Amino acid sequence: MQEVKMPELPEVETVVRELREKILGKELESVEELRTGTVCDSRNDERELGTIEAVKRRGKYIIIESDSGYVILVHLRMTGKLIFSEHDDEVSSHCRAELRFRDGSILYFDDIRTFGTIDILPQKELMLEKKLGIEPLSNDFNAEYLLAKFKNRKAPVKNLLLNQKVVAGLGNIYVCEILYRSGVSPVRRGDSITEKEAEQIVADTKQVLREAIDSNGTTISDYRRVDDKQGEFQNFLRVYGKKQCSCGAEIIRIKQGGRSTYYCGSCQR
DNA sequence: ATTGCTTCCTGAGCGC
DNA sequence: TGCGCTCAGGAAGCAA
Numbered sequence: 690m691q692e693v694k695m696p697e698l699p700e701v702e703t704v705v706r707e708l709r710e711k712i713l714g715k716e717l718e719s720v721e722e723l724r725t726g727t728v729c730d731s732r733n734d735e736r737e738l739g740t741i742e743a744v745k746r747r748g749k750y751i752i753i754e755s756d757s758g759y760v761i762l763v764h765l766r767m768t769g770k771l772i773f774s775e776h777d778d779e780v781s782s783h784c785r786a787e788l789r790f791r792d793g794s795i796l797y798f799d800d801i802r803t804f805g806t807i808d809i810l811p812q813k814e815l816m817l818e819k820k821l822g823i824e825p826l827s828n829d830f831n832a833e834y835l836l837a838k839f840k841n842r843k844a845p846v847k848n849l850l851l852n853q854k855v856v857a858g859l860g861n862i863y864v865c866e867i868l869y870r871s872g873v874s875p876v877r878r879g880d881s882i883t884e885k886e887a888e889q890i891v892a893d894t895k896q897v898l899r900e901a902i903d904s905n906g907t908t909i910s911d912y913r914r915v916d917d918k919q920g921e922f923q924n925f926l927r928v929y930g931k932k933q934c935s936c937g938a939e940i941i942r943i944k945q946g947g948r949s950t951y952y953c954g955s956c957q958r
Numbered sequence: 959a960t961t962g963c964t965t966c967c968t969g970a971g972c973g974c
Numbered sequence: 975t976g977c978g979c980t981c982a983g984g985a986a987g988c989a990a
Contacts, residue, residue: 696984726966749984764984766983766984766985767967767982767983768969801968802967802968802969802982802983803966803968804966804967804983804984805984841960842961843960843961844960844961844962848961848962851984853984853985860983860984861984946962946963947962947963947964947983948982948983948984949981949982949983
């Protein structure tokens with residue numbers, strides 16, 4: 690049994706890369722739903738799922754394309770994991786679905802909190818572009834774009850960066866880290882961000898994400914497990930979950946949009 | 959159009 | 975020991 694992933698953009702990117710190694714070219718036999726509500730299969734006939742032709746990432750979505758014209762869209766949410774095995778294994782108690790291949794190998798979808806989803810839909814009905822903003826690592830993500838998105842927005846910059854229609858792929862922990870590095874307070878209104886600050890936010894976003902991807906993605910989606918020997922990203926965290934800033938000031942913890950925000954009231958203005 | 963609140967769910971951690 | 979409570983959070987859905 691080999692574990693293949695963990696949530697958040699860098700982790701999803703890592704999973705996608707590893708998935709390519711494992712399942713590209715394999716022929717799907719079936720998708721089995723082990724827990725009701727996990728799989729939404731919109732096939733209206735007995736069409737085969739075909740052979741895997743590509744595995745892609747868009748935001749935090751995993752897109753598995755086959756030559757049948759259908760795509761399998763996976764979202765891990767907080768606790769989803771994809772685990773690949775060459776053969777039948779003992780199914781874990783949190784296994785919610787299985788993608789079974791003709792050669793006997795299986796991709797298990799494990800998800801403790803059951804928020805994750807698998808959708809099977811015709812490729813032409815994949816409407817991700819309509820609900821997602823641009824990729825933070827693309828060249829299109831720049832200060833000009835961000836300023837346009839922040840224009841006339843009075844919501845806190847923290848919430849805006851978490852909004853997948855603004856930028857696709859950032860999660861709570863990353864946004865805290867990005868704003869900390871940028872020296873921008875998370876409570877600032879979107880429309881108060883200057884051009885210089887936008888440039889800084891863009892640069893820090895790319896840097897944080899690249900660092901995380903370079904370290905192969907890590908276990909940060911469930912912060913309780915950062916000490917669980919599953920990842921190394923906790924070594925990069927400078928503000929999330931911290932008590933004290935390197936400047937000596939106490940880290941402030943507040944709730945924004947129902948999620949914990951950590952920031953330094955001294956370093957972040 | 960935008961904002962902000964609620965909902966889904968399980969396991970960890972805490973107080974008693 | 976074990977009960978009950980709180981918390982973690984991505985995104986959809988809804989209300990204002």
